[in-house]
Amino acid sequence: MRSSKIISRLDNMLTEAMNGSFVEASYDETELSRLESKFRRYIMMKETASEKVEAERSAIKELVTDISHQTKTPLSNVLLYTQLLKEQCTDENVALYIDQISMQTAKLEFLIQSLVKISRLESGMVVLSPSQQPVEPLLTQAIEIAGGRAKAKGITVKFLKNKDSEDSFGEKDICALYDFRWTLEALGNLLDNAVKYSPAGSTVTVRVKPFEMFVCISVEDTGIGIPEAEQAQIFERFYRGKNAGKEEGSGVGLYLTRMILSKERGYIKVTSKENQGSTFLMYLLRE
Numbered sequence: 001m002r003s004s005k006i007i008s009r010l011d012n013m014l015t016e017a018m019n020g021s022f023v024e025a026s027y028d029e030t031e032l033s034r035l036e037s038k039f040r041r042y043i044m045m046k047e048t049a050s051e052k053v054e055a056e057r058s059a060i061k062e063l064v065t066d067i068s069h070q071t072k073t074p075l076s077n078v079l080l081y082t083q084l085l086k087e088q089c090t091d092e093n094v095a096l097y098i099d100q101i102s103m104q105t106a107k108l109e110f111l112i113q114s115l116v117k118i119s120r121l122e123s124g125m126v127v128l129s130p131s132q133q134p135v136e137p138l139l140t141q142a143i144e145i146a147g148g149r150a151k152a153k154g155i156t157v158k159f160l161k162n163k164d165s166e167d168s169f170g171e172k173d174i175c176a177l178y179d180f181r182w183t184l185e186a187l188g189n190l191l192d193n194a195v196k197y198s199p200a201g202s203t204v205t206v207r208v209k210p211f212e213m214f215v216c217i218s219v220e221d222t223g224i225g226i227p228e229a230e231q232a233q234i235f236e237r238f239y240r241g242k243n244a245g246k247e248e249g250s251g252v253g254l255y256l257t258r259m260i261l262s263k264e265r266g267y268i269k270v271t272s273k274e275n276q277g278s279t280f281l282m283y284l285l286r287e
Contacts, residue, residue: 013039067116075109114252117185118237121259128179128263132287135176135208135215142184143206146191155195156203174208176215176284178264183284186260189253190219190280197223198277214266214283222277231270257282 013036082102089095120126143157150157194204198221205220226234233239235258238251254268261268265285272278 067112071109071112075105075112078105079109111252114256118252118256118259121256121263126182128182128260130177130179130264130285132175132177133180135174135178135217135284138178138180138184138187139206139208139217142187142191145184145188146195146204149192150195150204153195153198154201155198157191157195157206158203159206174210174215176286178266178284179260182260183264186257187217187219187282189257190282193253194219194221194223194278194280197221199223210286213286215286217282217284218279219282220277220279225274225276226270226272226278227274228272231272234270235268 079102082098082105086095086098086102089098117126139159143159146157191204191206198204202222205218207218207220209216209218235254237255239255258268261282261284266283268283269281270278271281
């Protein structure tokens with residue numbers, strides 16, 4: 001009977017703790033009373049820790065918001081004034097310095113905005129809202145955005161469909177579960193990298209293929225490739241491959257892409273051979 005009573009009380013303690021209504025009931029010197037007292041202290045410590053974490057999260061949210069707000073106007077003004085200076089400048093050497101200021105300011109603005117996005121996702125400030133929708137509008141818009149930089153390098157960004165090739169895929173009615181805005185950001189990062197690290201005059205190929213549980217969007221290039229030893233590290237924050245040093249970059253794009261897909265319960269993979277190109281594969285839940 002005693003064992004049955006102890007088990008019953010332990011069961012009630014756990015139930016009350018899960019419901020947030022645990023109250024110490026015994027105040028004698030029995031083992032059960034001592035256990036209840038320790039359990040109450042444990043719950044109080046957990047509540048204190050949770051409150052501390054929530055306070056830190058709120059502080060991070062406030063800091064991120066302040067950084068985003070306080071840097072936006074000064075950076076925009078610097079870009080504006082450098083443009084005005086360039087229009088008034090007649091000295092070619094000075095114009096080169098102005099171009100460098102403008103380029104470095106744009107890089108800083110991009111880096112700050114990328115870090116703000118990462119911080120908002122990590123701190124829970126932004127909640128993705130995936131919904132069932134066709135993937136072709138996502139691909140079309142991402143390719144259109146990447147088109148300007150690709151054209152400047154003479155690179156063709158091609159979306160292969162069944163009508164274009166026997167071994168390609170892409171259907172208007174293929175749907176997946178994703179947040180359009182954030183997944184566009186993720187796919188845009190892959191296309192930006194593909195264009196950046198591909199030689200002039202080459203082709204970047206985008207494909208889409210449905211599987212039973214996921215829809216796969218692949219971005220294939222013929223660029224510098226990624227050594228096998230680095231392929232597990234490229235999705236880490238600020239990591240840049242040894243071969244990437246010649247190109248401008250911050251090392252946050254792939255990290256942000258992986259985080260976005262993870263928030264949507266998807267994932268990303270890469271297959272690559274050094275000096276032969278890379279294929280990044282985004283997997284989105286079908287439903």
